[in-house]
Amino acid sequence: MATYHLQVVSLDGVEYEGDVEKIMLRTVDGDVEILARHINYCTGIGMGTAHITLADGTETKAACIGGMLSVMDGEVRVLPTTWEWSDEIDVERAKAAKAKAEEALKDAKLTKESRVRAEAKLYRALVRIGSADKK
Amino acid sequence: MAANMKAVKLRIKSVQSTMQITKAMQLVAASKLRKAKEKANKSKPYLGTLLSTLRDIANSNRDFQSPYTRQGKSDKWLYVVIAGDRGLAGGYNSNLFKFMESETKGRDIEVLPIGKKSVEYFKHRNVPIFTEDFAEVAKVNISDCFSVAKILCDAYKEGRFGHIFLCYTDFISMMSQVPKASPILPLSDLKGEDGEAVRSGSLILYEPDSETVFNTVVPEYLAGVLYSSINISVASELAARRTAMEAATDNAEEMIETLSLYYNRARQASITQEITEIVAGAEEP
Numbered sequence: 001m002a003t004y005h006l007q008v009v010s011l012d013g014v015e016y017e018g019d020v021e022k023i024m025l026r027t028v029d030g031d032v033e034i035l036a037r038h039i040n041y042c043t044g045i046g047m048g049t050a051h052i053t054l055a056d057g058t059e060t061k062a063a064c065i066g067g068m069l070s071v072m073d074g075e076v077r078v079l080p081t082t083w084e085w086s087d088e089i090d091v092e093r094a095k096a097a098k099a100k101a102e103e104a105l106k107d108a109k110l111t112k113e114s115r116v117r118a119e120a121k122l123y124r125a126l127v128r129i130g131s132a133d134k135k
Numbered sequence: 136m137a138a139n140m141k142a143v144k145l146r147i148k149s150v151q152s153t154m155q156i157t158k159a160m161q162l163v164a165a166s167k168l169r170k171a172k173e174k175a176n177k178s179k180p181y182l183g184t185l186l187s188t189l190r191d192i193a194n195s196n197r198d199f200q201s202p203y204t205r206q207g208k209s210d211k212w213l214y215v216v217i218a219g220d221r222g223l224a225g226g227y228n229s230n231l232f233k234f235m236e237s238e239t240k241g242r243d244i245e246v247l248p249i250g251k252k253s254v255e256y257f258k259h260r261n262v263p264i265f266t267e268d269f270a271e272v273a274k275v276n277i278s279d280c281f282s283v284a285k286i287l288c289d290a291y292k293e294g295r296f297g298h299i300f301l302c303y304t305d306f307i308s309m310m311s312q313v314p315k316a317s318p319i320l321p322l323s324d325l326k327g328e329d330g331e332a333v334r335s336g337s338l339i340l341y342e343p344d345s346e347t348v349f350n351t352v353v354p355e356y357l358a359g360v361l362y363s364s365i366n367i368s369v370a371s372e373l374a375a376r377r378t379a380m381e382a383a384t385d386n387a388e389e390m391i392e393t394l395s396l397y398y399n400r401a402r403q404a405s406i407t408q409e410i411t412e413i414v415a416g417a418e419e420p
Contacts, residue, residue, distance in 0.1 A: 009184045011277070011362060013177040028351055029343045040339040042192060044351030067359075068352040072191045072339075079185055081355060 002036035003055045006076045010067075010083040016052070023078065025050035025064050032069070034076055041071040045080055047123055049131040061086045063131035065124060082124075089132040098125035140405065143398045147391055154387035160223065161380035168309075168373040175306055175370040178363035185359055189322060192339060203288075203353045204322045207297035212244045213265060213290070214316070215283075217303040217365055218253035219372045220272050225379030227312065227372050228252045231304055234314035238302070245296070247283070249275060249365065265290070272369065277362055284357035291320050303364040304371040310378065312371035319360055322353070 001021050008016040024033040026048025034041075050064035066081030101122035105115065216235060218228050247265040248254045250272040257264055269275055269283060287299055299320040304312050341348045 007184060009181045011178050011181050011359060014180045027342065028347065032342075041342070042339050042348055042352075043342045044348050044355075067355050068188070068348075070188045070192065072188065077184055077188050079181065079188065079359075081359070 004034075004036040004038075004074055004076055006052070006078070008078045008080070008083060010080050012083070015062075015083045015085070019055040021053040021055060021057070023050060023052045023076070025069065025078070027069060034069075034071060037074065038071045038076070040073065041069070043069050045069055045078070047127050049127065050078070050080075050083075061131055063089060063128045065127060084128065084131070086131050086133045089128050091129060091132045094125045094128035094132070097121060098129065101125060140398060140401050143394055143401065147394045147398065150387050150390050150394065154384055154391070157380045157383040157387060161377055161384055164373045164377040164380060168370065168377055171366070171370040171373050172306070175363070175366040178359075178366050181359060182363040185356055189356060192322070202292050203320060203349050206321055207291065207294060209294055209297040210243055211296045212239065212242045213247060213287070213296040213299045214239065214244055215247045215249065215287070215299070215301045215319075215361070216253045216257070217272065217301075217368045218248070218250035218256070219368075220251045222252065223379065224372050224376035225382075227304065227375035228256075230312075231302065231314040232256050234316070235302055238300075238316050247287075249283075250368075272365060275365055277358070280358040280362040280365070281354070283361055284354045287320065287357055288354050296320075301360065301364055303368045304375075306367050306371045306374065309374050312375055319357060320353075322349075 003019040003021050006016065006018065006020045006023060007014070022033055022035050024031060026032075026046045028044040028046045031048070032043065045064060045067045047065045049061050051059060051061045053059050063082070063084045063086070064078070064080045065083075067079045070077050070079075101118045104110065104118040105122065110118070214235065216231070218231050222228065245263045245265050246253075246257050247269070248257050248267070249269045251270055254264070254267055254270045266286065269279060290296060291299060298318065300316050301319050302314065302316045305315045306312055
């Protein structure tokens with residue numbers, strides 16, 4: 001299958017750079033898969049698991065939250081706010097964060113702002129747990 | 136002579152204790168610098184890729200639906216100025232402010248200072264300050280960057296500012312740090328900043344539409360730019376402090392050397408004088 005050059009750069013540095021077959025990730029508008037020779041494209045990244053199929057066919061995945069995806073003249077760049085490879089995710093921590101966020105959401109008197117924040121935390125924790133290798 | 140000697144001795148002591156402080160500051164800055172540099176280096180590729188991606192988009196964008204890509208109507212310029220919390224960092228803060236002065240000449244500006252020194256400076260100059268909530272650069276974390284980004288976006292959308300610039304100190308090497316101002320909003324300001332060939336005619340597909348994309352991407356982009364610029368600035372500050380303190384320690388050493396030479400000479404002279412006096416006294420009768 002045709003491959004293309006992919007760059008994944010997060011705030012923690014270059015996460016991946018090299019040739020891949022395809023990448024699938026969740027954008028603000030739902031799941032999107034980019035194959036080679038894609039039209040110039042730009043969208044915001046939502047929260048979800050990103051699946052990358054490398055040039056040799058091996059598959060990897062990562063928790064990918066926020067940022068943007070752009071395809072310019074065949075060059076694909078993923079610029080997430082957070083990117084954690086599935087084998088690097090601290091599941092225990094994510095589970096603890098999930099429990100904490102759920103606890104916070106039970107409080108009926110929560111202000112709108114902190115509710116949004118707790119929901120975002122819960123969602124991030126769920127994405128991490130969902131993307132991790134070992135459950 | 137004896138009084139003079141005492142003064143010199145005191146002076147040596149005082150220089151010595153100053154040297155101890157500068158030496159300690161140098162060591163602290165050096166060890167912190169290592170970590171800060173690592174952090175700055177980590178976020179540098181993100182900043183570079185983000186900027187070049189957005190520049191590409193700005194260059195080929197013909198769709199000016201989003202308020203972020205449109206040239207603002209206001210004549211006001213907002214500068215986000217990242218300086219240090221403390222002094223004693225050589226020319227780190229003053230270089231940045233001098234640079235700001237020449238950069239903003241003749242412009243109607245407002246500033247969002249980050250770093251205590253930055254707040255102090257602009258207050259002193261009576262420059263209108265946008266918000267002081269982020270005075271301490273050491274305490275600014277990633278979520279603060281997101282809140283700053285949100286404030287900036289809202290202010291820009293309201294049309295309060297025509298341009299938003301970011302002013303920080305770029306870390307070139309351990310020995311050289313250069314103040315820099317880069318445009319962050321509107322995105323059309325990013326166009327051909329480095330004199331790159333403008334790619335024309337390429338159309339971009341925005342999903343679901345350009346407005347939504349820009350509305351989600353721009354705050355993220357601002358936060359990312361801010362965060363990495365802060366990291367780079369902190370590394371610059373520490374490097375500047377280390378160099379300044381190294382120079383101060385060297386100067387103190389030199390001073391101690393001269394002073395002790397002087398002190399020893401004075402001591403020798405007083406001994407010689409005493410002997411002469413005793414000998415003269417013994418010869419008298």
